[in-house]
Amino acid sequence: MVFGSTHPHKKTEEKQIIKIAGRFIFFKPPAFFKAGFAKKHMKEFFTTKRLCRAGVIAALYVALTYAFGAIAYNGILQIRPAEALTILPLFFPEAVPALWVGCMLANLGSPFIMYDVPLGGLATLIAALLTYGAGRLIKNNVLKVAVGGFFPIIVNSFIIPIIIVFFCGGAEGYKSAAIAYWTYFGSMCATESLWIYGLGIPLFVTIYHLRKKGVIVFVDGKKAPSEPQKESVKDESSSASE
DSSP states (O other): OOOOOOOOOOHHHHHHHHHHHHEEEEOOOOOOSSSSHHHHHHHHOOOHHHHHHHHHHHHHHHHHHHHGGGGGSSSTTTTGGGGGGGGGGGTTHHHHHHHHHHHHHHHHHHHHHHHHIIHHHHHHHHHHHHHHHHHHOOOHHHHHHHHHHHHHHHHHHHHHHIIIISSSHHHHHOOHHHHHHHHHHHHHHHHIIIIIIIIIIHHHHHHHHHHHHTGGGGSSSOOOOHHHHHHHHHHHHHHOOO
């Protein structure tokens, strides 16, 4: 085909080719791939308040773990009340990285530091992501706590005994590694359930009510107006309409 032909059919073909070529040349990527779009949404997510809350959550996890010393790392009967904080991703997305970082820092005091820091941190991260997902998908609060709290229990109960039994010689004194593993698994299920449901549920209820009242530390954005303020706003709007 020779461009610039006077034949009507050929002119139509030329226009179509130019149009298609123009689409490729002037292709506009979706908004998600634009740097400005990504930067804006990152700013909206990583607000100052969320970064501060993440820091507090991570610091609380570390402090509550170190407060109990060696028994916080005891495999068969782990005393770690800090695990109650794993319920927080139900409210705060920033709690996911905060718990991951907090757990890795806390596990620096573990006698199994080589395995406990990366693998223990990974277990906490997986559980926190699943808990966050439950908080997003489930609307009923009772079911939300039940399902959200289940993930840290089951993930830790499967992964932590692997560290203890297969990497750190925790099978000594047991007839087999399988018996040792399931013994630690049952113990982890019991202790994790105690901290997550025993302490985590009161924590969930407290934060839920504080958010409902609009306490600014626990909500994103501006403080919600209290009931008297709402009533006065309604009175003003009704008088204005009259």
